Amino acid sequence: MHMSKQSNISLLGLSTWLAAILVMAAFIWITGDIIIHGVKNISWEFVTTAPQQAGRSGGIYPIIISTLWIVGLALAFTLPLGIACALLMNEMDSSHIFTRVLNVCLDLLASMPSIVIGLFGNAFFSIALGMGFSILSGALTLSIMMLPLFILSSYNSIRQIPAQYYQNSFSLKLSKSTLVFRILLPIAMPGIVTGIILCTGRALAETAALLFTSGYVTRMPESVFDSGRSMSIHIYDLAMNVPGGNNNSYTTAFVLIILLLFINSSALRMGKKLGYFDSTQDFTWMRRHA
Secondary structure, three states: OHHHHHHHHHHHHHHHHHHHHHHHHHHHHHHHHHHHHHOOOOOHHHHHOOEEHHHOEEOOHHHHHHHHHHHHHHHHHHHHHHHHHHHHHHHOOOOOHHHHHHHHHHHHHHHOOHHHHHHHHHHHHHHHOOOOOOHHHHHHHHHHHHHHHHHHHHHHHHHOOOHHHHHHHHHOOOOHHHHHHHHHHHHHHHHHHHHHHHHHHHHHHOOHHHHOOOOOOOOOOOOOOOOOOOHHHHHHHHHHOOOOOHHHHHHHHHHHHHHHHHHHHHHHHHHHHOOOOOOOOOHHHHHHHO
């Protein structure tokens, strides 16, 4: 019996290591293929010039600007609404009818295919509200996709704050706004930053939803009401629709990975610099910042 239990434990450990190795191998294979094929054509001209010949030659400068506009606007819509919703859910009991309904809505929205959200964005933002194919329409559609992930990440982070912080704030007679902005949000910031990173990664990689909302053109956008092609759409178009576009497709994918790594590392570095990833926060910290 004892030997059988040891065998089961050994088999479980072996399976765990095997799963981890397979995940790492898949990551190295995919990223390695992109780096090997993409780094050959990377140059300063590629990131500072406009596409030519449907993207077969030239660079991706307008594509990068459109991508940054779309993702930046999507985050601007998502962050305040997501944090407010997470705080409201934290205030209510988990058995409250509003919290239960909201959780169901968030789960359904998170599992909804991006192509369906893209069709909704096209019907509502592009047509009903008259925004057309524009950066603003694409950003609002992306925000709908990002909200469930960001709200749940922020809510779980806020919910894990020990009750001691609430009790101490009540004993100090702190105002509600002080409790939220000087205590709860700073302590929950690691989870919030994690949500931002996950949302940014999904926004940068999204293709289907933006096909119906932000547009397909490669020119430089002059405002949020202009159409703009994201990098993910550019990669898809070069790989699938443009003969001879594979080289620039790989190079664009390589730039996209670099951009994603830069954004993620910047968010983490900023959080550490502001002290949001310090696990030694205690009652003294709260009294000093209240």
